[in-house]
Amino acid sequence: MTPEFPPVSVIIATHDRPELLARAVAAVRDQDYPGTVQCVIVFDQAEPDSALADDDPRRPVTVIANDRTPGLAGARNAGAATASGDLLAFCDDDDAWLPEKLRLQAERLAATGADVVVSGIHVSYGDKVITRVPRPEDVTHAELLRRRVMEAHPSTVVVRRTAFLGKIGPVDEEIPGSYGEDYDWMLRAAAAGPIAVVAEPLVTVLWGRTSHFNRKWRTISDALQYLLRKHPGFADDPRGLARVQGQIAFAHAALGERGEARSWALRALRGSWRERRAYLALLVSLRVLSADRVLRLAHATGRGI
Template sequence: MNQEFPSVSVIIATHDRPQLLAKAIEAVRAQDYAGQVQCVVVFDRNEPDATLVRTDASRPVVVVTNDRTPGLAGARNAGAAAASGELLAFCDDDDEWLPAKLRLQAGRLAETGADVAVSGIHVSYGDKTITRVPRPEDVTHAELLRRRVMEAHPSTVVVRRTAFLGKIGQVDEEIPGSYGEDYDWMLRAAAAGPIAVVPEPLVTVLWGQTSHFNRKWRTISDALQYLLHKHPAFADDPRGLARVQGQIAFAHAALGERSAARTWALRTLRNSWRERRAYLALLVSLRVLSADRVLRLAHATGRGV
């Protein structure tokens, strides 16, 4: 084990996006980190591309198939099982790392002794780029309950292998459609110990249309209800609970389920009358606004609904 430059395995789960995947792999292999960087590409529900394999010692690329639960959660766990690194990192197949990412984050882990490190992101949506950088106080368990903290994006996560397989645990494969699996994992990571932050953007995130969850409202609603049941601590934070309930209300409104949308909107407002998602859900259910228009406006600011 190289104490100064521990080996890193970067897990890229992919599904039918070969051109974006190639850019993601290239950016991982271009890291200016002095240690070994293994790239584990996990093909989920499509045939693996063996031409991506590289065998050089410092920047190998391994290609595997998701042999676990179909979807992002199973694919990430399959990648972790195939990984050899002392540190694990994750990169979505439509995101690109900046060259200094691993060097700065591995250094931050060494400085702090933390098990997990995150960084900021550049959000690319159409012809706009928005920079979002988290602060250490943004990634506490209490703050993560209150808000999703999208600037601490899953493509910025670096975690010690021992913690991922131990006290934090792997990605939950029971979450419907794997939606919000990264949020669930971050909640567990923050509950297990402090999360270190490199306070600068180290990943470019392609936002909006490339998301596999774009407009999959049924999956989103089911997954968010699952998270509320799994994390009872939401009940101790009315604002955080209202935020998730408001997202569920909006999903039902987008599905045209007006009664369910209004029921969830009322639950939301009982917990926080300031939660804007409840009002948006009501306006969509009344057909004053369209869900697509709201989503486009949110994406234009580098955010989701």
């Protein structure tokens, strides 16, 4: 069967990173996708650059301001509300797509009937490039509770518009600072139905230094605690719960809040003695290691804390 190539709207939320944005937009417009690809650039807490707009019938560019909650969640929902495509896709402004991304993912959606499809990534950190590719069994609801599955990156997501507005729902704008909004959305997507996978790296992700959340530890702690309250399934997976508790412990350790760090670390270790983030949090709280050094080492392997 010849797959259909319905119109796609690609939402890029951005804030004061014009050079990276230009690279991301160019990669979207250079897709070898046979159908129409609309690029919706959402300026979040920044003045929109109307010069980027383009009425090209095959590769139009729409420029808007985020008129919803400030942050990634509101910006992505603002873009989705403006989008005209039957499929919605998301791309961070510091990432770049390979030319075949949308075509391969649309073909996989047509072949599987799924509502959501992801792909693998090339992680670029300094002079290193690490390739990470998810498998279909990695993006089940149970597996996503156990581990974040960073290779199923938000810049790889393509979703049917009807599912995004319907059974999955838009991005949660109540999450503190929009941290982890992509993870929350993936958990909901996996609970709503199977997620398809193109088992190839189709996105280059610029890792670590450009992250909006790099070292915003208070926001990270608040958001992770919000996710634990929102998703009761963590209580049924001790390893998954311990992972998030270990992340919270590390955030408090990085903030210099030694008592809170140790309390969360002990909770994590009661659930899983193998939870390495808890041990790292304890070492940082004791000042044996610095949080920045641990973070640099994690990023060098294409991972986060």
